[in-house]
Amino acid sequence: MSSTSRRFSPTAIIAVLCFGSFSGALMQCLVIPIQLDLPELLGTDAGSASWAITATLLAAAVTMPVTGRLADMYGKKRILVASAAILVVGSAVAAMSSALLPFLIGRVLQGMAMGYIPVAISMVREVAPPEKATGAVAAVSATMGVGGALGLPLAAWIAEDVSWHGLFWLSAVLALVIWALTILVVPNVHDSHPAHIDVVGIIGLAIGLSSALIGVSKGSSWGWTAPETLATIVGGVVVLLAWSVHQLRHHDPLVDLRTTASRPVLFTNLAALLIGFGMMAQSIVVPQLLEMPTETGFGLGQSILAAGLWMAPGGLMMMFFAPVSSKLITSIGARLTLSIGAVVIAAGYVVALGLMDAPWQLMVASLIASAGVGIGYAAMPTLILDNVPAAEAGSSVGVNSLMRSVGTTIAGAVMAAIMTSKTVEFAGTAIPSKTAFQICFVVGAAATLAGALIALLIPRRSHEVAQVHVAPGDEDAQDRDGNPVSGELPEGDLVPAPSR
Numbered sequence: 001m002s003s004t005s006r007r008f009s010p011t012a013i014i015a016v017l018c019f020g021s022f023s024g025a026l027m028q029c030l031v032i033p034i035q036l037d038l039p040e041l042l043g044t045d046a047g048s049a050s051w052a053i054t055a056t057l058l059a060a061a062v063t064m065p066v067t068g069r070l071a072d073m074y075g076k077k078r079i080l081v082a083s084a085a086i087l088v089v090g091s092a093v094a095a096m097s098s099a100l101l102p103f104l105i106g107r108v109l110q111g112m113a114m115g116y117i118p119v120a121i122s123m124v125r126e127v128a129p130p131e132k133a134t135g136a137v138a139a140v141s142a143t144m145g146v147g148g149a150l151g152l153p154l155a156a157w158i159a160e161d162v163s164w165h166g167l168f169w170l171s172a173v174l175a176l177v178i179w180a181l182t183i184l185v186v187p188n189v190h191d192s193h194p195a196h197i198d199v200v201g202i203i204g205l206a207i208g209l210s211s212a213l214i215g216v217s218k219g220s221s222w223g224w225t226a227p228e229t230l231a232t233i234v235g236g237v238v239v240l241l242a243w244s245v246h247q248l249r250h251h252d253p254l255v256d257l258r259t260t261a262s263r264p265v266l267f268t269n270l271a272a273l274l275i276g277f278g279m280m281a282q283s284i285v286v287p288q289l290l291e292m293p294t295e296t297g298f299g300l301g302q303s304i305l306a307a308g309l310w311m312a313p314g315g316l317m318m319m320f321f322a323p324v325s326s327k328l329i330t331s332i333g334a335r336l337t338l339s340i341g342a343v344v345i346a347a348g349y350v351v352a353l354g355l356m357d358a359p360w361q362l363m364v365a366s367l368i369a370s371a372g373v374g375i376g377y378a379a380m381p382t383l384i385l386d387n388v389p390a391a392e393a394g395s396s397v398g399v400n401s402l403m404r405s406v407g408t409t410i411a412g413a414v415m416a417a418i419m420t421s422k423t424v425e426f427a428g429t430a431i432p433s434k435t436a437f438q439i440c441f442v443v444g445a446a447a448t449l450a451g452a453l454i455a456l457l458i459p460r461r462s463h464e465v466a467q468v469h470v471a472p473g474d475e476d477a478q479d480r481d482g483n484p485v486s487g488e489l490p491e492g493d494l495v496p497a498p499s500r
Helices: 003-007 010-027 038-042 051-074 076-095 100-127 130-161 164-185 199-222 227-249 263-291 304-332 334-354 359-386 390-421 434-456
Strands: 423-426 429-432 467-469 494-496
Touching: 010 076, 010 100, 010 130, 010 164, 051 076, 051 100, 051 199, 051 390, 076 100, 076 164, 100 130, 100 164, 100 359, 100 390, 130 164, 130 304, 130 359, 199 227, 199 390, 263 304, 263 334, 263 359, 263 390, 263 434, 304 334, 304 359, 334 359, 334 434, 359 390, 390 423, 390 429, 390 434
Parallel strands: none
Antiparallel strands: 423 429, 467 494
């Protein structure tokens, strides 16, 4: 065990991993309050400025499975430190930029730093005592939602009262703190599994994912039948199919598709896609309804800052329900917990259908949906980690995070299509109608209910795998079930107990 791990308790280590994940999620919200002003701020047109969000999304989607794989190969702490350092650089570049190209470079680097989150989740199992591992995974998972929910009002306040550059200087300072804490507090765990880097796999994944996601995210503005939309989506799918063949034939694949295709992992990832869709739907629709002018007859006339403040309690609700999720996972299993979480999210949308006449009503609906997110998001990485080899923990959690990102991207495209197809005239401009918002709520509920059903298809585990810390030379060590654990391992390593 490293000297670092002797000085700091598991609670302190988990707190650092939570803080890093929280800051990574918060970073994604930074441009939302200023997105309408970006063309003027960067001296460009609206279409080009929209890449400030798209570029970060694409970078995060590609990077998460890659960093997960690198963490499996070289050790998780090294990748956590590198991801935090990338976030420092990306935030500083964005903060110093007043032109589009350097700003986009900074945003791409910020997106790449999102690889910190799945690696942090997969590492929790290695540093937490066995009896606290489930709760720790739940806590780190919940911080993703909390960062997103609290980030919007914080970013709106800084943009209004300080400057838009201040948003990214804040991100840079937080990233620097995360980088230092990760170096000082997070231990060097013996978790590396040396292998060859699949460079072709990384390039293929980057090209295929980027092309497909660009087509989906830009479909509403380009037109869904436009040649560029069809070309990017179809081209991306073709590249991903070729990439899949390469992965199946490679001796050290970036993503082990055989493991990914196993029923527990496959259904967990499909549920992640649908639940990610459902979570993002409320994040897109509710703020727009809050900010719509009251003169429309259904808008609630809130400022960006006020809308963010009405949404912020949802983030706290996610954190509050993280320990609830942990208890549910322990008592009834992660499979049923994930399904319950999805049903609760759907219930939030149903409530929103009947309560959309005042900000506090939408806040109630958002609180219900956020409770579901807090329950479900903790169950997903637990299901993944319980069903993949230790050598693939990081990459498998990264793929699960990728599936959630794909769900959020599709949600953005679907919500935009609905909003633009059901409009009314207001002040000479076409705006989404009340019916459009209601349809969005129905679609969000349907997606999460589908996710709940898919979660029920995940096989029940036939046995539990217990994990124990084994001190060097302790040949009489036993797991928590009383089974003997033999063999010498570096102090602090985790080993699976014999299956029951």
